[in-house]
Amino acid sequence: MKKPELTDAGWLGPKNEMDSASHHFGKCSECYEIICVEKAVTDGPSTQQETSEILHKAFRTHVKLKHSEDFRQAAARVVKEATKD
Numbered sequence: 001m002k003k004p005e006l007t008d009a010g011w012l013g014p015k016n017e018m019d020s021a022s023h024h025f026g027k028c029s030e031c032y033e034i035i036c037v038e039k040a041v042t043d044g045p046s047t048q049q050e051t052s053e054i055l056h057k058a059f060r061t062h063v064k065l066k067h068s069e070d071f072r073q074a075a076a077r078v079v080k081e082a083t084k085d
């Protein structure tokens with residue numbers, strides 16, 4: 001299986017005014033689902049970097065949830081645990 005990648009990353013909001021953008025999004029190359037995160041709130045000028053990291057973190061979670069066999073097996077185990085009396 002090809003490893004999913006985060007593609008078409010972009011910002012929601014005015015293009016020329018990064019500070020006004022409220023969300024950062026990207027698309028999963030595997031299932032074309034849009035991953036969207038709120039802009040990080042920081043005091044420094046590194047908001048863009050911070051938000052990028054959050055987006056990538058969210059994407060890694062998405063890959064784990066949707067495209068990882070290991071996770072599916074783990075989830076199945078959790079369900080089994082939860083449903084036994």
Ligand SMILES: [Zn+2]
Pocket residue numbers: 004028029030031032033062063066067
């Ligand atoms: Zn995906």
